[in-house]
Amino acid sequence: MTEEFHRIRRLPPYVFASVNQAKAAARARGEDIIDLGMGNPDSPTPPHIVKKLIETVQDARSHRYSVSKGIPGLRRALAGYYERRFNVKLDPEREVIATLGSKEGLANLASAITSPGDTILVPNPSYPIHQFGFMIAGASVRSIPATPDDNMLSALDRAVRHSVPKPTALIVNFPSNPTAYLADLDFYKELVAFARKHEIYILSDLAYAEIYFGNLVPPSILAVPGAKDIAVEFTSLSKTYSMAGWRMGFAAGNERLVAALTRIKSYLDYGAFTPIQVAAVAALNGPQDCVSEIRALYKERRDVLIRGLHAAGWDVPSPEGSMFAWAPIPEKFRDLGSVAFSKLLLEEAGVAVAPGLGFGEYGEGFVRIGLVENTHRLRQATRAIRGFLAAHGVKQPASSPSTSKPEPARS
Structure with missing residues (x-):
């Protein structure tokens, strides 16, 4: 053995x-x-969030099992964030689920929706769970360019025409880890139109939604009309509020995908510790300075x-x-x-x-x-x-720092 x-x-x-x-x-x-x-x-982590955690953990009732899909107040808070930030309306009951960080959510959704031999389209390079979550679930992963441009769209078209079986899902991640590429809403519109035409689900990883430095404010793919027909989006409090160790994330969007993730998580966990969820509500609903x-x-x-x-x-x-x-x-x-x-x-x-x-x-x-x-x-x-x-003999230049964008990934 x-x-x-x-x-x-x-x-x-x-x-x-x-x-x-x-x-x-x-x-x-x-x-x-x-x-x-x-x-x-x-x-x-900002003090008002920590304060809410301490306050809640002192209530012994909060020490019991929680709710796998997230307490109602937390799901409402995430829906409120989406409406304020992206002008996207979400049903907290059917279109939102809390996860133990976005990584856990991505991996469990991969397990929920994948059959052995399915073809999944994943940018290369990308965050490891994007491909390995599906590989663990038994899928075959086909790499596509990581750039949000015509290179990716052309590769998607080739993948649909030449993959057997036809791809069932596509992963996107902007702002991207590791490449730091950003996508605008026009690109998402093309992506959604393509996915709806070919009946391919989109899993968008928006963990870095609030970490941006230029004029392009990262949009949500769910802001595209019709996106919720085929897309689910993962977000996280890890970077936005410096809460990485708290393991608090979300999936939102397509009702069928959210239901699949909800069902599989109901067999796997009882949700995050309730005081962490309550503190997450304070993060989303509290001061945003x-x-x-x-x-x-x-x-x-x-x-x-x-x-x-x-x-x-x-x-x-x-x-x-x-x-x-x-x-x-x-x-x-x-x-x-x-x-x-x-x-x-x-x-x-x-x-x-x-x-x-x-x-x-x-x-x-x-x-x-x-x-x-x-x-x-x-x-x-x-x-x-x-x-x-x-x-090692590398010379130091006299010119100003580079402000160019990262060169495109190879296709």
Whole structure:
């Protein structure tokens, strides 16, 4: 009985493992590692949210089992957020469900709607759960370009014509993790029209809805007329309110998909701890100044990081959203690949980043850099990177920081 279990066999070796092991070993030796590899917000949750948690947890009645789909007040609060932010009306009873973070929701919906052999369309590169949630459920994943443009639309058309069986679902994620691409409402209109024509469900991951820095404010795909016929959207409080460890997310939109997720979750969990749900209501319904402050914090960090990297001789595009920079590996190191480059950067500069290969084969040639340290630590990181690059003969430019957009992913 030494053969690996069937579903485990479908999962490739964890790309981030070797970098994580090297990081742990360096810290065990007492080295100061600046960890920009994981998208783990370092800012505290706003005080009024924490206060509501403490207040609620002191009521012993809140210690009992909760409701798998989320308490009614929380589902109403999410519907209120969608109406204020996106001008989208949702039925809290039939079109909203609370999840244990958006990652859990995506994985469980994949399990609920997938039959073995189904074809699912997933951007490449993308957040790992987008493809592996469906692979675990038995689907075949077909990669499409990650850019919200004609490249993706053309690839979708080819996929429908040449995939057997015909694709049943499509994943989109804007602002994107890891690429930081943003999509506008016009693109979503084309996507919805295509999906409705071909009867393909759309699963939109909008976890970074409130982390944006330019003129394009990320829209919801549900704002497109008719989108709820085929689309469900996942959101999260993790980044918006610095509540990553609280594990509070949502799925909203298509009634059939929400019902499928509700049914499968009813067999798997009793929902988040009630005080966390009540605190989440306080987050959504309470003062929103904290959201603007968190956004401004990430923008400041982005500017410090991009300026520092450019001064070091590493021309990294300035992201317009998300909490990441998608950085092409400097030409000097391109032949190493993203995993070896990440390990070398860790060993010689003491800076941890995420190898692009971990987000799909078309992530090779890039690393993801998280805006998850304060500006002092980011400056320290860019100084270390500057020394690292200089030691390898990379020249430092005299021009201003790059403001170009990330180059498109390969199709």
